[in-house]
Amino acid sequence: MRDETRINDRKTIDWILRECRTIAVVGLSSNPWRPSHGVASYMKRNGYRVIPVNPHEREVLGERAYASLRDVPEKIELVDIFRRSEEAGKAVDEAIQIGAKAVWLQEGVIDQAAAERALDAGLLVVMDRCWLKEHAKWKNSLAF
Template sequence: MVDPFADQDVIRRLLNESKTWAFVGLGDNPEREVYTQARLLQERGKRIIPVHPAAQEVHGERGYASLAEIPDASEVDVVGVYRRTEHAGQAVDEAIAAGAKAVWLPLQVIDEAAARRARDAGLDVVMNRCPAVEWALRR
């Protein structure tokens, strides 16, 4: 069965063509997976925007407490939702409201209803995939 939220063309396009990723859940804790993923994409030329209630600077980038606080949030290409599944839907809805172009839910963050809402709103959606793994597959 084909996973509608793991379209290889969408994944390839988001990894290759996107410029700005907002990472919901990105704080200054290097023990968290989101910290590593954000660094990886930054090292590959992406601008990263930390989104965390503490609004901390991370990897040299100013943090914001919410997606709504990002100036020109409509210029965000991808919102990475690094929250537990039970909180992912709210972050997806905020991404839709902010005018983001895509949402990426990492491994084990699965919210089919939120993914459908995003897709129905015109966003590209990737779910239950790791950017680092997908990037390695494209080498």
């Protein structure tokens, strides 16, 4: 039986929030009403480098958008996925191919098989959690 504690482990979440500063956001929308836009905007305000990955966008939050993770010319540490669960596996596989350190499947995005592929490839994995909510909790814990 697989050790599921490696997914969403508190130490993993804390490490990602502390160490992964360059984040590709797959599915990032220029529509300010979309959750991806709000979360990515928060990331930028908190000092993270945000790279939009969406073939339907040219620019989001003042950053050039790329059609896929393979098109991004710089090193990506974390891939944050805002796609439907059935489409998340493709982004996870690309994250593995480009050598990302971690993948984060946003709240409501669940693909156990993709998460296991990422773990097997040595990536850290967070699934079905909101990056913004976890960052806010983490940031508050540092204040005490």
